[in-house]
Amino acid sequence: MLPPLFCSSSERHDHAQQLAAHYGFVLLDALPEQGHALVLDAHRLALCSLGKGAPGPVFVDFVGGAADWRRKHGGGRGQGVAKACGLKGGSTPHVLDATAGLGRDAFVLASLGCQVDMLERSPVAASLLADGLLRAQDSDEVAAIASRMRLHHGMASELMQAWSADRPEVIYLDPMFPETKTKSALSKKEMQTFQQVVGADADADALLLPARALATGRVVVKRPRHAPLLAGAKPSYSLEGDSVRFDIYLG
Numbered sequence: 001m002l003p004p005l006f007c008s009s010s011e012r013h014d015h016a017q018q019l020a021a022h023y024g025f026v027l028l029d030a031l032p033e034q035g036h037a038l039v040l041d042a043h044r045l046a047l048c049s050l051g052k053g054a055p056g057p058v059f060v061d062f063v064g065g066a067a068d069w070r071r072k073h074g075g076g077r078g079q080g081v082a083k084a085c086g087l088k089g090g091s092t093p094h095v096l097d098a099t100a101g102l103g104r105d106a107f108v109l110a111s112l113g114c115q116v117d118m119l120e121r122s123p124v125a126a127s128l129l130a131d132g133l134l135r136a137q138d139s140d141e142v143a144a145i146a147s148r149m150r151l152h153h154g155m156a157s158e159l160m161q162a163w164s165a166d167r168p169e170v171i172y173l174d175p176m177f178p179e180t181k182t183k184s185a186l187s188k189k190e191m192q193t194f195q196q197v198v199g200a201d202a203d204a205d206a207l208l209l210p211a212r213a214l215a216t217g218r219v220v221v222k223r224p225r226h227a228p229l230l231a232g233a234k235p236s237y238s239l240e241g242d243s244v245r246f247d248i249y250l251g
């Protein structure tokens with residue numbers, strides 16, 4: 001079920017109404033005491049857990065915080081996602097991130113020079129991403145990176161099958177893994193909130209075929225390190241990190 005939307009800034013009420021109409025959120029006059037809600041304040045849109053002891057808000061921040069640190073000190077083209085997408089040799093492929101989520105991987109690829117089309121079906125994730133992109137466009141430091149990221153709200157399999165623009169060289173898939181109850185996957189309370197609201201992507205196997213039909217170069221699938229293969233399909237090769245694995249399907 002979609003969380004409701006609450007606007008705490010009188011100056012942004014029009015924007016809240018546009019969000020509600022565009023994504024189908026119910027716009028409330030008062031913040032509920034429990035559960036989850038999207039809260040639009042004067043600066044940003046955030047997914048909030050409500051009630052005593054609730055974890056902090058979830059929002060997209062491409063300008064500061066972890067994204068800023070990773071952009072400056074994260075290891076550049078040596079990062080797993082960059083190597084898996086084939087950036088190591090100096091190329092900057094056009095990437096379609098078919099499961100964009102909060103855009104963290106997409107931002108890494110865009111900050112390394114890639115054009116990234118992002119597909120996202122969840123109205124919550126898509127609205128948070130759109131809000132993060134808007135704020136990034138206002139930042140001198142990351143506006144150029146944000147201009148390489150384009151968001152498409154909808155079902156990835158449908159969008160990929162109907163794709164009429166330039167075909168991407170790389171398609172990146174990072175669906176939510178259904179068995180998320182491992183310590184590392186649930187280590188951040190804020191991410192539990194996101195997972196509770198967006199849900200597990202139990203239908204993820206269906207993404208591999210349309211992705212392989214559309215990508216001109218490779219499909220990259222990010223999985224928890226010991227997770228089974230997506231759709232049971234054997235990759236050309238895999239890159240393993242401490243907690244994640246990238247399965248790479250060439251050609």
Ligand SMILES: C[S@@+](CC[C@H](N)C(=O)[O-])C[C@H]1O[C@@H](n2cnc3c(N)ncnc32)[C@H](O)[C@@H]1O
Nearest residue numbers: 099101102103104105120121122155156174176
């Ligand atoms: C684990 S998150 C991705 C995290 C992302 N890589 C990041 O760096 O923030 C998975 C996301 O994929 C989205 N998703 C899953 N299946 C999808 C589909 N068939 N079409 C579009 N989006 C999908 C989910 O809604 C969720 O937001």
